[in-house]
Amino acid sequence: MIIAKFIFNARHRRAWSNPERKIQTLESFAQTEIDAGESILSALPYVDNPRLRKHLERHAKDELEHGYLFSAQAQKLRKLQPNSSSIYKKPDKLYNLSRFKTSTELNSHDFFSGENYEKLGEITYVAMLNIAEAKAEKVFSKHHQLLHDDPETFKIFERILKDERYHVSYTGKFLTEWTNQGKTKQVKKALSFAKKARLLNSIKRKSSKVGEKIGYLILYILYFTAIIPFAFASKISRTKKGWQYPVKVSQDLKQGHSQY
Amino acid sequence: MKFTQSTNTYISTFLELIIGLHKSGYWWLIPLIIILLPLSFFFILAQAVPIVAPFVYTLF
């Protein structure tokens, strides 16, 4: 258990291991917070419940403030290292949120947007926020504990943790309220979806990777078996050298429809 | 896109490929395409990443 805890904490410790990495981590955190804040802000026009809207507005402003705090601290540390090359070095894979930007389906920065609020509905949206903030609180606590030697950054995390606790609290209160209003099933379903989504997502991601590896293996085997006669045929067929003259085709939409 | 429309498009693409290979003189590749086609279904599934929101903070 202790060993597992040590290994688990090691990756968080790495994030603060040297000044350059520290700057990268802070900037990565700043970006996440700012994106989350802007995302929640974009949901506000869709929220009918005025009390919820007020809390979400404060939540969004908190996230933006966290982003500012992280970013300002990163800037401060950067000034101490004017020749730092970290601005163009990619952060650790774990902390590099831009790796998800390669796929529009996995854009981690837009999840709390207005569009998704409309799609998921208020209960599921709040449940997702609740689970996310609870996890954030846990993770930030871990980082907080690792920063005793850096009082400034330690203080920033202290302030952020306070806000995260409020975020967990108000979202939890709304869920309790809806449960008391007889929407127990919906709340339970929403929380279950929120919890499973994390796990499911992780399983689906991993199985996608496994599928890729299996695919490569099948093709590799095929290459050295069924492909051989076609490989010989290709070696016999002449490669085209010199000028080739495209076949004149009709220059109308019929040609445009063709994928060949 | 509806299921039938989608299936029709897959089929028409496949037929276009076969006809195109024949016209280009690579008719001998057609049996290979037929061998590879079933793998296509599996690879399409393997590459489909679900539209499930990631939990931002799990990254940390």
Place this chain on the structure above:
Amino acid sequence: MDILGISAFYHDAAAALVRDGIPLAAAQEERFTQIKNDPTFPINAINFCLQEGSVSINEIDWIVFYEKPLRKFERILVTHLSHFPRSSKAFSRAMFLWLGDRLWLKNRIASELGVAPKKILFTEHHQSHAASAFFPSPFRDAAILTVDGVGEWATTTFGKGSENHLEIISELHFPHSLGLLYSSITAFLGFRVNEGEQKVMGLAAYGKPAYQDQIRSLLSFSNDGSFELDVSAFRYPFDPEKSFGPKITKLLGNERKPDNPILYQSGNSKHADIAASVQLVLEECMLKLANQLHLQVPSKNLCLAGGVALNVVVNSKILEQSPFENIFIQPAAGDAGGALGAALYIYHVELNEKKRFTQKHAFLGEKAEATRSVSTRNIYEEISDEDKLIENVVHKLLNQKTVGWVQGKFEWGPRSLGHRSLIADPRNVEMKQHINQYIKHREMFRPFAPAITKENADKFFDIPKGADSAVPFMLLSVFALEEKIEFMPAALHVDNTARVQVVDKDSDPLFHKLISRFGEQTGVPILLNTSLNLQGQPMVRGENQATDLLQKSQLDCLVVENRIYN
């Protein structure tokens, strides 16, 4: 008639919206995702184009993809088979990708965009390039030369354009590719392919072509202008990771690893010499091709596109030494330009519509304010009077400050042309080192470019005749006049050439005004102009990314529209 052109999946995904033959909006996906050369399906660029055109996807008449996927698949399959058994890795990776996704592109586009498959069209890769060069040009007729790595099969094409008619006359096929030759040497010199070619071009000026015979030995020309590469020297047909083989190492010595120093100083300039050699050979090849093209299409006008057309030194050589008198080069000459070209091809050629547009500027992107974030805590000063704003910026430039200049819509193509630029005083030679070392964190040999007002261009540079359509887009390399070299050392390359941008008052009145005012104060109506981005990242998209850059670098100040951030 609204046509949406799309390019994606190889590198530089982009989208372009053309309305009745006139481009309304065009942008590369990398600007939105801030991932350099982002090749993924350009959903953000598409959404931007639709928004800019105030049109929904269902109202678009045609959606055009810039190449024929099935023919590309044919080339990949045949090539991998013919290199059995060395191509096992390449085969498995490629087939997984194609069988699982790329082959079914029509389905993918239809489902991603929610449109009927019958609305989706395809043009050939080099047709898209050719159209992107000819239809925006000011010419009624022209010869068209497109040269790149590879499209479906073609690597090099000759074409002719006349009114709304465009035809590819002849083409050379893979693996015989000048683009891939240059890219292989780029990789040999330790730079990233699709990014490093510009660096090799810049490095070449520091060296002598001591290896020209070795590089020339890698290809042979026929009397009809066609060429062949010695394919045994290259691995790119079958190796997804390494493009050059042991033969090249034998000819040129050991390759440079990315982390090793670049040798370009006098006394030890091996890498610069190799760069100079491949640059010379490329120039010779392109000139031969241009001369041959002129024999077949004896027009006064030449249109150039394809990735190789981003080599400004080659472009200049062609204009100066070939029989062509006028030249136009698509600003987004690489694959991103294919999105625009595909849309224009369908409109003019397949729908038989007349040419009605000449590209005078490249400002087709998103406005600076679009990414203005509520989260910014940066303090700025707002100056509503334009003259006062210009005065303020000129004052900063005169005080040797580096200024981020962000105005209006961002540029289409890889060059910053005064809308997402980092500007500085070109008279101060120290500025070169300062910007390279402390702001852009890039190699010291990388040059900067000058932006000069149109009225003064001939007074400072030797601009060849027929270059009018190319110089607004920084697509030619010209010599500075000898008596003027001392006035702009920071904006010139080591051989006193420059990739000059000539700024027209009508195309960009504000930037023109800024340069003019600077000129009134100094007698030098030129600004050092380089792209506003951090190393390894695309140019900033808008206000948000620019303020981020200001925080992260040693940029002195930032001007976004009429707001000055310090």
